[in-house]
Each structure stands twice: as C-alpha cells, then as structure tokens.
Amino acid sequence: NAGVTQTPKFQVLKTGQSMTLQCAQDMNHNSMYWYRQDPGMGLRLIYYSASEGTTDKGEVPNGYNVSRLNKREFSLRLESAAPSQTSVYFCASRAPGQGLNNEQFFGPGTRLTVL
Amino acid sequence: GQQVMQIPQYQHVQEGEDFTTYCNSSTTLSNIQWYKQRPGGHPVFLIQLVKSGEVKKQKRLTFQFGEAKKNSSLHITATQTTDVGTYFCAEGSSNTGKLIFGQGTTLQVKP
Numbered sequence: 001n002a003g004v005t006q007t008p009k010f011q012v013l014k015t016g017q018s019m020t021l022q023c024a025q026d027m028n029h030n031s032m033y034w035y036r037q038d039p040g041m042g043l044r045l046i047y048y049s050a051s052e053g054t055t056d057k058g059e060v061p062n063g064y065n066v067s068r069l070n071k072r073e074f075s076l077r078l079e080s081a082a083p084s085q086t087s088v089y090f091c092a093s094r095a096p097g098q099g100l101n102n103e104q105f106f107g108p109g110t111r112l113t114v115l
Numbered sequence: 116g117q118q119v120m121q122i123p124q125y126q127h128v129q130e131g132e133d134f135t136t137y138c139n140s141s142t143t144l145s146n147i148q149w150y151k152q153r154p155g156g157h158p159v160f161l162i163q164l165v166k167s168g169e170v171k172k173q174k175r176l177t178f179q180f181g182e183a184k185k186n187s188s189l190h191i192t193a194t195q196t197t198d199v200g201t202y203f204c205a206e207g208s209s210n211t212g213k214l215i216f217g218q219g220t221t222l223q224v225k226p
Binding site for chain 2: 031033035040042043044045048050056058059090102103104105106107108109
C-alpha cells in the first residue's frame with residue numbers, strides 16, 4: 001500500500017514548455033486534490049476532483065488543467081510554463097464519506113522550477 | 116474568499132520550552148484540521164476539531180477550537196527536536212473536502 005505517489009520528484013522547465021505532473025493513489029479514495037506551496041503562503045488549492053469524472057477549480061487554477069483519468073489517477077498539466085509557476089506541487093486524496101473525517105493524505109510532492 | 120490567518124509565522128524555542136500557534140478566521144469555521152510538515156516533507160494530518168469549545172490532546176500536543184468556532188490553537192508542551200517543522204491549520208469543507216490552509220507556523224527547536 002504505497003498511499004499517494006507523485007512523479008516526477010523534481011523538474012526544471014524553460015518558460016513556455018509544457019509538462020504533466022502525475023498522481024496516483026491506491027487507497028480507493030473518491031476525492032483528489034492538487035495544491036501548490038510557496039514560501040509564506042501555505043498550501044493553495046489549484047483543482048480538485050470530488051469523484052471520478054468530475055473536476056472543479058480551486059483558488060488558483062489559472063495556467064493549469066487537470067484530468068481525472070480514473071479513480072486512482074489525477075494529473076495536473078502546465079500547457080505553457082511561466083516562472084510564477086515555480087513551486088512545490090502536492091497531490092492529496094481523501095477517503096469516501098462526508099462529515100466527520102475530512103483527513104487528506106498527501107503525496108511526497110514535485111519540486112518544479114521554471115526558468 | 117474565506118481566509119484563515121495563522122500566527123506567528125516563525126517561532127524559535129529552546130528545547131523544553133512550550134510552543135503555541137494560533138489560527139483565526141473572521142467567519143465561523145465548519146471544522147479545523149491541523150497538519151505537520153517536516154522540513155523537505157509533505158503535510159501529515161494531526162487532528163480534526165468540529166465542536167465548539169472542543170479540546171483534544173495527543174501526548175504533548177493540545178488542540179483547542181474556540182467557543183465561537185472562529186479560532187483554534189495548537190500548544191506543544193516541553194518541545195523536543197522532533198517537533199521541528201511547519202504546523203498548518205486548515206478549514207475543511209464537509210462536502211467537497213476542500214481545505215483552506217493558514218500560512219503555517221515554522222517551529223525551530225534549539226537543543
């Protein structure tokens with residue numbers, strides 16, 4: 001049981017290049033999330049998928065697209081990378097059900113630098 | 116939009132001293148979650164508080180949710196070097212599970 005996995009761990013891009021960040025979970029969770037973390041700003045939600053087949057924008061969606069490929073996988077795509085997208089990206093998932101237990105499980109993160 | 120403010124941003128303590136971080140909102144929070152992130156690591160869930168005035172303890176950690184559900188605190192008694200990291204509070208949405216994070220408090224412990 002690997003939990004939440006992310007690839008790659010590190011990436012350097014040039015401005016204008018595109019790439020896809022991969023995320024997968026093996027906990028049979030319905031909901032998945034993408035966050036970015038910048039110094040002094042906590043984690044900010046980019047996109048989320050409450051269940052397979054649905055995606056919704058979070059706080060900072062501009063410049064990103066997502067795909068919920070199946071229940072396990074949720075990818076984040078940067079079509080034309082910009083230096084402002086230099087950040088650490090975390091994927092997370094949440095167990096089924098609502099209400100009392102909203103605990104999210106985070107992946108190890110992808111450290112992205114855009115030059 | 117909803118904002119969760121967390122203070123202080125940094126705290127340096129001597130090992131054995133106590134530590135507290137505070138989380139505040141201008142509106143009523145449906146629930147509050149706390150996460151810990153070790154340097155170079157990822158956030159790890161610590162606890163969730165739901166009820167007004169709730170107090171929960173985990174060994175040396177005490178979590179409180181305010182009576183008005185607009186603030187929360189995490190208190191660590193007698194810090195150890197293993198407590199080093201950044202502590203985040205976050206409001207969770209009960210239907211979508213979305214989290215709105217505070218900015219975090221980074222704790223350094225001097226041995």
